[in-house]
Amino acid sequence: MEKKSILIAGGGSTYTAGIVVMMLEYLDKFPVRKIKMYDNDEERQQKVAEACEIIIKERAPEIEFLYTTDPEEAFTDVDFVMAQLRVGKYAMREQDEKIPFKHGVVGQETCGPGGIAYGMRSIGPIIQLADYMEKYSPEAWLLNYSNPAAIVAEATRRLKPDSKIINICDMPICLEEIMARVINKKSRKEMDVQYFGLNHFGWWTSIKDKEGNDLMPEIKAHVAKYGYAENTPAGQHKEESWLEAMRAGKQLLEIEPDFLSNTYLKYYLMADETVAHANKDYTRANEIIDGREKNVFNECARIVANGSAKDTTIASSEHAVFIVDLARALAYNTKERMLLITENKGAIENFSSDAMVEIPCIVGKDGYEPMSVGKIPTFQKGLMEQQVASEKLVVDAWVEGSYQKLWQAITMSKVVPSAQVAKDILDDLIVANQEFWPVLS
Numbered sequence: 001m002e003k004k005s006i007l008i009a010g011g012g013s014t015y016t017a018g019i020v021v022m023m024l025e026y027l028d029k030f031p032v033r034k035i036k037m038y039d040n041d042e043e044r045q046q047k048v049a050e051a052c053e054i055i056i057k058e059r060a061p062e063i064e065f066l067y068t069t070d071p072e073e074a075f076t077d078v079d080f081v082m083a084q085l086r087v088g089k090y091a092m093r094e095q096d097e098k099i100p101f102k103h104g105v106v107g108q109e110t111c112g113p114g115g116i117a118y119g120m121r122s123i124g125p126i127i128q129l130a131d132y133m134e135k136y137s138p139e140a141w142l143l144n145y146s147n148p149a150a151i152v153a154e155a156t157r158r159l160k161p162d163s164k165i166i167n168i169c170d171m172p173i174c175l176e177e178i179m180a181r182v183i184n185k186k187s188r189k190e191m192d193v194q195y196f197g198l199n200h201f202g203w204w205t206s207i208k209d210k211e212g213n214d215l216m217p218e219i220k221a222h223v224a225k226y227g228y229a230e231n232t233p234a235g236q237h238k239e240e241s242w243l244e245a246m247r248a249g250k251q252l253l254e255i256e257p258d259f260l261s262n263t264y265l266k267y268y269l270m271a272d273e274t275v276a277h278a279n280k281d282y283t284r285a286n287e288i289i290d291g292r293e294k295n296v297f298n299e300c301a302r303i304v305a306n307g308s309a310k311d312t313t314i315a316s317s318e319h320a321v322f323i324v325d326l327a328r329a330l331a332y333n334t335k336e337r338m339l340l341i342t343e344n345k346g347a348i349e350n351f352s353s354d355a356m357v358e359i360p361c362i363v364g365k366d367g368y369e370p371m372s373v374g375k376i377p378t379f380q381k382g383l384m385e386q387q388v389a390s391e392k393l394v395v396d397a398w399v400e401g402s403y404q405k406l407w408q409a410i411t412m413s414k415v416v417p418s419a420q421v422a423k424d425i426l427d428d429l430i431v432a433n434q435e436f437w438p439v440l441s
């Protein structure tokens with residue numbers, strides 16, 4: 001197999017070291033000749049990169065490694081760009097979460113007004129990555145993890161329609177791993193799933209084992225008692241904010257007993273409970289600033305101080321497995337069946353053709369082929385039409401610099417009670433995001 005060159009864009013990400021560790025564990029299936037890192041925050045990236053340099057030197061010294069803030073140096077001679085930017089970093093995620101809560105509305109990283117604000121920050125830099133890639137490595141694929149994936153995906157569909165960009169999410173992966181453990185399977189890969197929705201807004205309609213036996217009844221019986229809160233991956237999703245989301249699987253099953261719901265639907269269908277239970281002064285962003293972000297950078301500093309990654313706590317995660325599986329499928333034509341965010345084009349028969357939907361696709365050397373879903377029920381169709389309209393209005397607002405369209409996008413969100421509340425939130429978000437958003441008029 002031809003060895004590949006990988007660029008991690010957003011090298012200072014808390015996930016970068018885990019992705020590097022994962023790639024080094026996968027070299028027999030996905031051989032790599034070069035790993036590069038690119039970020040616009042030199043100091044942040046250097047802290048992660050120096051640790052990754054030691055990990056690579058100790059585990060795969062034959063791999064060329066460099067990190068840079070120079071786009072030409074970063075994007076030249078790469079086969080895959082793995083993008084995980086957080087535009088505005090956690091300081092802005094904190095604003096995305098706290099400003100809506102101040103108005104009695106769900107404040108969340110990718111959902112509702114917080115996700116909309118994040119989308120307005122992310123569109124430009126992601127399009128910039130695609131432009132760099134096409135200038136310096138025109139044959140490369142951009143595998144985008146950067147959130148909010150739904151809005152970024154709509155923007156790349158509209159602004160970069162001919163680019164080799166795939167937008168992905170690992171939440172279904174995480175929940176499928178939990179489901180697998182519930183029924184004593186070793187891995188989610190022992191299950192065949194049918195799933196449809198938008199990113200962070202979807203449902204499983206079928207889960208079977210490799211012999212075709214229906215696994216949904218047993219999984220549903222568990223979720224009806226515990227949601228997805230049991231069996232979460234070691235060291236993951238143990239904080240109360242995540243456990244509340246995982247437990248919500250139970251109520252989501254009551255609302256929709258025919259399918260299993262993505263936990264993100266709780267922010268939309270249980271918005272009142274979410275607001276009532278939230279600590280508006282200490283949100284998920286604060287938990288991560290005090291948790292994952294601090295732990296990752298402390299561990300990177302420990303590795304650098306010791307000059308060795310021996311006994312490191314840095315481990316690979318679903319985040320990493322998924323992105324490597326996707327790169328393998330594109331590189332070696334594995335025809336893997338994966339959930340991707342793709343233009344609908346009739347896959348969901350009774351839904352907008354130009355909506356970016358999250359559905360099973362077959363992935364190979366020439367890209368991916370969406371699988372047919374057929375007709376979806378009225379409940380899901382109605383919810384998705386409102387949500388996708390909000391996401392499309394965000395991209396309209398970014399392209400046109402339109403205050404009106406962004407006001408409409410926030411008003412359209414299911415978690416916002418009125419146009420006036422939407423306007424009050426928007427006016428606060430404009431002040432907080434003046435360094436990142438286009439000027440609106």
Ligand SMILES: NC(=O)c1ccc[n+]([C@@H]2O[C@H](COP(=O)([O-])OP(=O)(O)OC[C@H]3O[C@@H](n4cnc5c(N)ncnc54)[C@H](O)[C@@H]3O)[C@@H](O)[C@H]2O)c1
Pocket residue numbers: 009010011012013014015016038039040041044045084085086087088089090125144145146147148149168169170171319
């Ligand atoms: N798709 C998914 O399911 C999924 C899963 C987990 C995380 N994520 C996303 O991955 C991203 C990274 O998450 P994180 O917690 O590691 O964030 P982080 O803040 O730790 O790292 C993000 C990095 O991006 C860099 N960056 C920001 N703007 C940039 C720009 N314009 N150009 C270059 N670099 C830039 C920052 O300097 C930072 O080093 C986020 O968007 C997060 O939402 C997505």
Ligand SMILES: O=P(O)(O)OC[C@H]1O[C@H](O[C@H]2[C@H](O)[C@@H](O)[C@@H](O)O[C@@H]2CO)[C@H](O)[C@@H](O)[C@@H]1O
Pocket residue numbers: 109110147169170171172173174236284288317318319
């Ligand atoms: O609140 P965070 O930053 O911890 O998580 C927000 C992200 O949650 C999902 O990604 C999970 C992923 O599902 C899980 O497998 C593991 O990799 O942890 C990730 C981070 O918790 C979601 O898919 C992302 O879009 C969110 O950014």
Ligand SMILES: [Mn+2]
Pocket residue numbers: 149168169170171200
């Ligand atoms: Mn996601």
